[in-house]
Amino acid sequence: MIRLERLNKFYQQGDEKIHVLKDVSLQIQQGEFVAIMGPSGSGKSTLINIIGFLDHQFMGQYRFKGESMIDQSLSDYARLRNQNVGFVFQNFKLISNLSVAENVGLPLLYAGHRRKNIADQVNDVLSSVNLQGVGAKLPMQLSGGQQQRVAIARALITRPSFLLADEPTGALDSHTSQEILKLFIDLNHKSRSTIIMVTHDFQVARLSQRIIRILDGRIESDRSVDQ
């Protein structure tokens, strides 16, 4: 489904050009649960931003479901994000003045649905992450773990091709982290959801099926986890 070939990424910082991703090539199949590991600053976020169509400025080839991402316009990228990717960020990224239900339903509005027709879908996805009855609350009124589950519900609501989680447990305590991870594992097992998760915690990463290690912008290793 995802196929990167000799991907290179540079950031311009003042006069300097920083080489952040160096000849990254990898493939991810439908239904995989992949963990991306590496020290801070090694390029993990940069990589998944490109995979998730957030960043269109790169060199090399990215094919998604066989189609090249190189010549897509900005609005094509917006549509690709809306239809194919569910994002889960470290700090949840919920809109603070919208209710939980409105946050969760927002991707559907951008997909062209009407506000009044999406209530059932929102309720269903909220109960699938064990958050019944909090739709009317504001994000601030929920605990961190609950907010992250709202974010996961929002990521799931468009039934995307894959979930991208950038250190999803980084802001949570270990108990809550376990709950969130269990949710990801369930989604991968029961719904065959493709999940790509960035983490620097091996205890988290070993719950996945495959670990890709990145060091200084290069893939250092890429192996499946021994069960």
Add this chain to the structure above:
Amino acid sequence: MKITELFFTALRSLLTNRRRSILTVLGIVIGIASVITIISLGKGVEKATLKNLQASSSGKQSTVVDYYADDLNSTASGFEASDLALINASQTSFGLVKADIVSDNDGSAESEASINGADQNVTVKLLKHPSSDLEILSGHNISQNNIMLADPVALISKKLATSFYSSVNQALNTSVTINGISYQVIGVFKEDMGLDDVAISKTTYERSNNGEAGNKLKLTFNRGENVSKQTKKIVSLLNKQGSHHLQGSYEHMDMGAILKGVGSVINGLTYFISAIAGISLFIAGIGVMNMMYISVSERTQEIGIRLAIGASPKSILLQFLLEAVLLTGMGGVLGFGIGCGLAWLISLFLPFRAVVGLESFILAFGVSAIVGIVFGIFPARQASKKNLIDILK
């Protein structure tokens, strides 16, 4: 996103920052309100002027000359047959078609009446329709039939009845003579607050009056005549030679000239106020722009999140542009309402009513929406051009 959903999204954000929105839009409200006020007054005076100059259905125009007696208690009529003769002698030089003496058309006339052999000054109520206001104590009211047939029948007040007859019932079927016509008394009414002594059908009275006497002179002119100038000439002739020029004065209230005066003042004011309103709208527009820039930078995270979950840059641009237009548009509508109210209030003190048209509403809404677009487009573009990667870092 569907445009209706974008609309709600924009409305939500404005309501979240209610106080800021209201303060920002105040300049728009004031600007639009003042323009609408002056335009409505201008339209009002224009309409009144047109109506004033409007010819009758036959294409002829008419004016009215009033007589005011110096002695306020006098019941003498200012116009008599001799006055008609005086004016008609030079009818063609005045461009007149005809001159008619009309009774005061406010529904009552002062007249001399003869009751039970005695003469008495009475106030006569002239009925165009049967009056249900009169409480009939004895006999019956004047009917529609009586009025249509110009029957010489009268109602008299209880006061008048009892001062000339021994009882109210005694007065029934007697007669009262006004202007040489003898009216049969068919009923007696109770005078509450009314000052009227007698009520008779207006048509009957006019017939008896026969253009002989009255305090109003109606002048009808040929088409295309300068009626205001000619009326003035007739008024000065009357004040020199009229039958009652020594006991009072003949006057013509020239509505046309008054309206023209008011109209030119309002026209002058329109330019002045429009200029002020233009400046006010410009400053308000800059305020809107400033608020939108602040809003865009405060809501950087929100913009990033929306972009990440699939908003296109175009829909972000539209959302912020709609916010600006909605803000100024609501200001425009509010200003329109206030302007209408103000114009109505002011026109209570002027000899015409303000006129508000659909085009005034379109102007108010259109101008304010344009202010929103012009000053909202730059902040909205900034919002849509935000770098997603930088926001989400």
